[in-house]
Amino acid sequence: MTAARALSEPATLLRSAWRLLLKSVGGPTLVIGRRWRLPRRRAGVTGAGLPPRLRNLAWRTARTAGLLPWERRDVLHELCSHFSEGLLAGKTEDQLMNSFGDPEAAGRLIGLAKRRTRPFPYRTAVRTVQAAACLGVLCGAAYGALAAWYYTAPPPLPAAWAELRERFRPHIPEEQAAWPLYRAAVMNLPRVPAARLAKLHWADLWPGDPGFEEVRDYLNTAGPSLQLVRDGARRPRVGRTQRDDELNRQFITIGVRNYMPAPPPQLGEDPPLIVQQGTPDSVVHFLAQHLLADARLAIVEGDAERFFADLEAILGMGSQIRAEPRITASVQSSLLFSAALYAAADAARDADFLNDAHLSRLASLLAQLDQRTTPIADLSEERLFFEDLLSRTGTEWGRMTPAGIEGVIATMDSLREQGGIVPAMDLIEWMRELGPAAAARVARRDELLAEFDRLAARAFADAATPQWAWRHHPGDVEFLHVTSDPAWQARYAPVGRIFPKVGEQNVGFAADRTADLLHRRDAITAAIALELHRRRNGDYPATLEALVPGLLPAVPMDRHTGNPIVYGMLDGRPLLYSLGVDRDDDGGRTPDGRYGNERASRLLSARLPGNEPADGDYVLWPRIRYGGEGEPLPVPGRR
């Protein structure tokens, strides 16, 4: 074969390379330990022409050695050769048998010796296979023990979680609870499909917008319900729940069917606490949207008293929700307070709507926001949800039980089938795939709760840090670190899967939103002071310091930098802005120069390493309306 042909045909080339390799490393010696081609086993024995006793002796010896076929043939052939030589030398069969000795012992010794002659790769491979087999057996035994441990676990801990929950839901007397009024308000609302209202963006409609007339007619006919809501908002607590009595069940089946996205599902007796949250907050939020739209309508119609009634009611509802010991309630209340600030900003921006007394009243109302946005206290109810889940799925020692897991999964599946939102989906999916080995690695129940508390404490410590004092939240960084650690994930999987939902993001989000509320509140208060100054002096002041202390207690602080907010002019009217999360002055230009004003204040998106903050300023006054995508903002000027 020519070299050219070998190179041109891959198969030929491979064969040539293989031959070269065999030749260079010893070829058959490497594979079977020798070069000599042996006769076939039967031919070797019968060909020797030995008497049966000697042949059997050779056979017994070779068989006892426990060798590979070619090794056995080699030994057999040599023994037969030995006996043949003996017979030819004149020895008798008995003499040869007696001189041979014990064939069993010989076979064992021959086996030991022959195995030492095997090639190193063969011996290594055999040892590797043996070790792997031993390891497999050990792993199998260990997994079997774990499976027995897992599947014979006792049933989950019985606990009166519904009673424990009542610690966080003290009984509120009927006359102090807002819920009965809210419930009646919903049931008395005009029957308009929720889907229709949702399409209208009805909480942010102004004259000339499509659908404005429809919403106005709707709100005018909803007057009695809105009055019930305003009355309820004056009460100290919501005082719910939905499931307590027959009246609430009636509300669920009649009222919510028309107004809520989906009816609360029927989950049987004693479902996990985590599936029982949310809907009451949604109802309050739903009603607050009505009041926000009504406040806008009051501005349009010049009805200041109605505007203030709606504004005070929204603030009252926010305070009611804020009183609930859940971080999600803090988030919900921030949304309500934010809606109130939008209404206040809209009213203050309309120079003809409010007189001096009204402006002072509005500033006074806004000043109450400090008390209403109390610091976020804890995750008590979320922790109870978590503890409830752990108690249903495991024993006191955190031993996850298939029976308990099945129960929780069945509840969640039922919730999903009825169109409900399944909370902590990650955790449910993890439990669905849980097996003995993974369950054995999960930390004890008390350790899981301790880790939950540790991360919660870290999140709250971050939340208490002023916005201008940090770049990346240490708690976020640590949470990212631990959740990317496979060992931590295996040990604290339930915490890793549920904490982001109830804790880490919500604590940070609630804290950021609360700081943002006060940020915007300060700017609106300053804008009111500027308007009062204009009315008294005919023009806006040169600086915000000119308003202090007569019209303003202090110059508002930019919460992203710790310095005073920037005061400029836009179309002849005041412009107030913060430098935003990027902390540099872009001259009042918002991110992208167009819209998305609040992107400049989104701390949550900028708080993780690697996330760049939005480039632009956070314009606090005047409020830049959403929906202006594509429309460039006027270029502001410095005052």
Place this chain on the structure above:
Amino acid sequence: MRIDRELMRGAGPVAVLKLLERGEMYGYELAEALARRTDGVLDMGQSTLYPMLYNLEAKGLIEGVWRESASGRDRKYYKLTASGKRRLAEDTEQWRGLATAMAALGITPHPPAARGATP
């Protein structure tokens, strides 16, 4: 005289190596030579001889090669390797020392003086 198994385990290999020093031999020939040249003292059964041969082969001290004899029979001839020769030299030295020590104790007669040695 039967030699104790432990003694045979020490003496057998060096005896085989010594026999192969003169030239290659096959198994039966080795067994016969051992018995004949030691007056039956090292007449070990084949159940001991062949494992010993395979052990020496595994250690690389001897090498076995199948070859057809003049009589037309297949025989496996064993011969010393270079490493086997070195091992034989070392073992011979040790056995001589041992024999001298045994003689000093009166267990064995004094070995004859080495050829050419000065009395």
